[in-house]
Amino acid sequence: MTKRFTKERREHIHDLILERKRVTVKQLSEELDVSEVTLRTDLKEMEKEGLLTRTHGGAIMKEPTTPTGSFKKRSETNLKEKQIMLSAPSHSLKIRAVFYLMPVQRR
Template structure:
């Protein structure tokens, strides 16, 4: 959480972190000192600033910048599927983060559930949105909460649409990823939603990874960009999946 706040704000204070994390100043000072030793940040009087070119920052930027224009177009189209007063679910993918940035400005009344810390932070200032951050394990270098700790929430709310991306997609294996902990959570997300909307740029197509969290037949709508081969789009459509090309 400290690293995500630094990534968003470049600077944090001990008092601010105390309020957000509900821990003592002594604990925070110890944490900040340890993080400085790990070369993640630079301590300042009363707080810390983001160290330029940390591995965390570099990895986050690389993930976000990959096919950025395509992801923006895909997320813009996805936002048009959302209706007033719906409850939607976002995973922690970089494309879903683009969608979260759009939702940060919408006038719809929405409930948004996500395991993406950056997505939640982007949306939290919009008074029209009720933002629910799933609990889970936060790994170093990641802004995604993982594991099955928060899935009990799905027994108490009705999800209208799950917006998700994946590391790979094939017709045979569906949506796949290599992080089995994140896959477990995404599978629970997919099971909880009335509809699944896959947000996939062309580089995800035809690739498969270790574990699947949703089959092709479970996908209701797939949004992709114009660089996805026409033959692949036709094959997906033949499985009764609505394909939208942007």
């Protein structure tokens, strides 16, 4: 196998994690013909960049989040306030007012 530059190797690791959802250092070492020490360094740096979550012996795909947190978490916060805003009569809103509402999950 042709040796890759660090950036190329990390992009390949990221692609594998997206595809498989999880990888082990041992698997990566065998597939990429790179030492486990090098791969641990790669995974550590990739975790710092927010690309994955390291686990004992490997890594898993990072849960998608937005700048304000995961959708599940945001959808469960301030439920009462969101419901009050949704129940307000539309004629009481100013014409040029803009509201950004997150979907409320009904139970």
